[in-house]
Structure formats: structure tokens, C-alpha cells
Amino acid sequence: MSFSDFSILKFLANTVDILLVWYVIYKLIMIVRGTKAVQLLKGIFVILLVKVISDKFHLQTLGWMMEQILTWGFVVIAIIFQPELRRALEQLGRGRFFSRTANQESDDQEKVVESIVKAVDYMAKRRIGALISIERETGMGDYIETGIQLDSKISSELLINIFIPNTPLHDGAVILQKSQVAAAACYLPLSESPFISKELGTRHRAALGISEVTDSVTVIVSEETGSVSLTKNGELHRDLHSEAFREMLKNELLTHSRVKQTSSARWNWRGKKNG
Incomplete structure (x- = not known):
């Protein structure tokens, strides 16, 4: 083996090594994204910046x-x-660290939308009060800890059973993370906005409150009227009909998911298509 062949092999080995390290770093970022770890990482960056400044001066x-x-x-x-x-x-132990694909995430989101719509339709017709908050980029770990952790797969039947009156978990909010019911009977912060209609109760105030401090999408079913409402970014959309609610939920969850996939697509290897 000539010296030039050895140099090429070493170059290829270093290239593969760098690509693997970047891929692992990318997967770790995907895991901590949307959690409190992001804020802690910002704190670490500030500490490093202060250290550099203190050394310089x-x-x-x-x-x-x-x-x-x-x-x-x-x-x-x-x-x-x-x-x-x-x-x-x-x-890593389940083999999902490297195998998770964008298509799987999109399919999961579609199933989540259908489960929520089916459950909300059922509860609205029977005037069963409900409060369902869906986590997106901003982590909701602090609010999950206030309730009863479930970590269960989302289904319309589970959501309906949680909110059946006089059951242990019906009072409070359900928080969804990706394709799981993270917790039930959770406490959400109440909005202090003076512009909220007096006819709206605690569920609507809690839904507005969480939408003011996170980017979550929250669904409310009124116990008094059976009307369906949705909050996002501090906005309240009231009295949504079934189809309008479905479309709005799809726009918020599926479009949001596709935007994330598009932004992350540049990380994918283009050779995978032909390989």
C-alpha cells in the first residue's frame, strides 16, 4: 500500500468520524429540543462567555x-x-435513536389529530367538559409534574374516559407530548387578561393562560354549552364547528410538524435516496 493510498484512507476515516459525531449531536439536539434543557444550555453558554470576558480583562x-x-x-x-x-x-436501547423518520412523525401527528377530533366530538355532544393542551416547541414539564403522569399512547377512548365526570382524573388538564398522553389532572396558569369575557369559566382562562406562556395548542370543551374552543399564542377561537375545528387543529399540528421536517431535511444525507 502506497503512502497516497494510506492518506486517502485516513482522510475517509476522518470524514466518516466527523459525520457520525455531527449526526449524534443532531439527534441529541432533537431529544432535548422543547425541554427545560434548552434553557439550561443557554445558561451554560452565558457562563462560558463570562469566563472568556473575565480572562480577557x-x-x-x-x-x-x-x-x-x-x-x-x-x-x-x-x-x-x-x-x-x-x-x-x-x-438507544429500543433502537429508535437512529431509526426515527420524518414520515413516522407525520403519521403519528395525523393519528393524534384524529384521536382528539373524535374524542372532542363525542364530549361536545354530551356536554362533557374537557381541557387538552398539546405541547409543541416549548417544554411543559413543569405543568406535567402538577398532575398524574400517564405516559400512555393517545386514543380517543382514553381521552373520553379521563374526562368522564366524577372520575379521579377528570378535574384539570390533559397534556399531550408527541403521540402520548403525558399526564392528566394538571394545573395550568390562569390568564390575568382583563379582556376575557365574564361568561368564560376557569377552563377557558387556563387555556388562555398556558397559550400566553408557551406555544402549545389547547382545546376546550364547555361543560355548560358543549361548544368547542381552541387557544394558541394568546388567542381564543370560540364556538368551532366540527370541520372548522379539525382544519384548525390540522393546520396547527400537521403544518407545524412539516415545517420542522423541512428545516431538518438539510441534515439528511442525499445519498440515502439512491442507496
Whole structure:
């Protein structure tokens, strides 16, 4: 083997190594995206920035503090990111870390939409009050912790049974994460807006409240009238008919999902199509 052949093999090995590292980093970003870990990563970036500034301007005390934080940072990160690390290891063990595709995510979202629409139609006709909040980019872990964790696959039957009156979980909100019912009987923050109609009750105020602090989509079924409403970005859309509700939910969830897929498509290998 000539020296030039050895150099080519080394170059190819380094290229593959870099691509694999970037792919793993990308998958890790996909796992922590939409969770509290994103805000913590921003905090780490600020600490690194302060450390650089303190070294440049010879701020000894501040530099020593940042150095101590960075020295013990690995232990702190392992503790703080424990849920995200556990989820990554679980996905790796199930073989889902590398096999999850955009098409599968889109199919899951379509099933979620159909399950919600079917459940809401059933409850609206029978005037069963319901409050369903769907997580998107902003993590809702803090609100999930206030309820009873379920981690169950979404189905219309499960949603209906949760909100049946006088059952243990009917009082409060259901929070959906991707294709799962994360928790039920959750407490959501009430909106303090003075422009909310006096005829709206606690469910509508809670739905508006969560839409003001997150990018979630929240569905309300009125117990008094059976009307269906939807909140997003601090906006309340009231008295939606079945088809209008379905279309709005599809636009918010499916279009949102496709936008994410388009933005992430540039990471995919183009050779996969022919390979």
C-alpha cells in the first residue's frame, strides 16, 4: 500500500468520524429540543462567555468563580439533565435513536389529530367538559409534574374516559407530548387578561393562560354549552364547528410538524435516496 493510498484512507476515516459525531449531536439536539434543557444550555453558554470576558480583562475573582463552575459542571450537568439522558438511553436501547423518520412523525401527528377530533366530538355532544393542551416547541414539564403522569399512547377512548365526570382524573388538564398522553389532572396558569369575557369559566382562562406562556395548542370543551374552543399564542377561537375545528387543529399540528421536517431535511444525507 502506497503512502497516497494510506492518506486517502485516513482522510475517509476522518470524514466518516466527523459525520457520525455531527449526526449524534443532531439527534441529541432533537431529544432535548422543547425541554427545560434548552434553557439550561443557554445558561451554560452565558457562563462560558463570562469566563472568556473575565480572562480577557483579567478579572481574577470572577474568573476563579467561572473556573470552579466549569470544573464541577460535568457533575451538575449529569444531575440536571438526568431525565433527558435517561430518555436518550431508553431510545438507544429500543433502537429508535437512529431509526426515527420524518414520515413516522407525520403519521403519528395525523393519528393524534384524529384521536382528539373524535374524542372532542363525542364530549361536545354530551356536554362533557374537557381541557387538552398539546405541547409543541416549548417544554411543559413543569405543568406535567402538577398532575398524574400517564405516559400512555393517545386514543380517543382514553381521552373520553379521563374526562368522564366524577372520575379521579377528570378535574384539570390533559397534556399531550408527541403521540402520548403525558399526564392528566394538571394545573395550568390562569390568564390575568382583563379582556376575557365574564361568561368564560376557569377552563377557558387556563387555556388562555398556558397559550400566553408557551406555544402549545389547547382545546376546550364547555361543560355548560358543549361548544368547542381552541387557544394558541394568546388567542381564543370560540364556538368551532366540527370541520372548522379539525382544519384548525390540522393546520396547527400537521403544518407545524412539516415545517420542522423541512428545516431538518438539510441534515439528511442525499445519498440515502439512491442507496
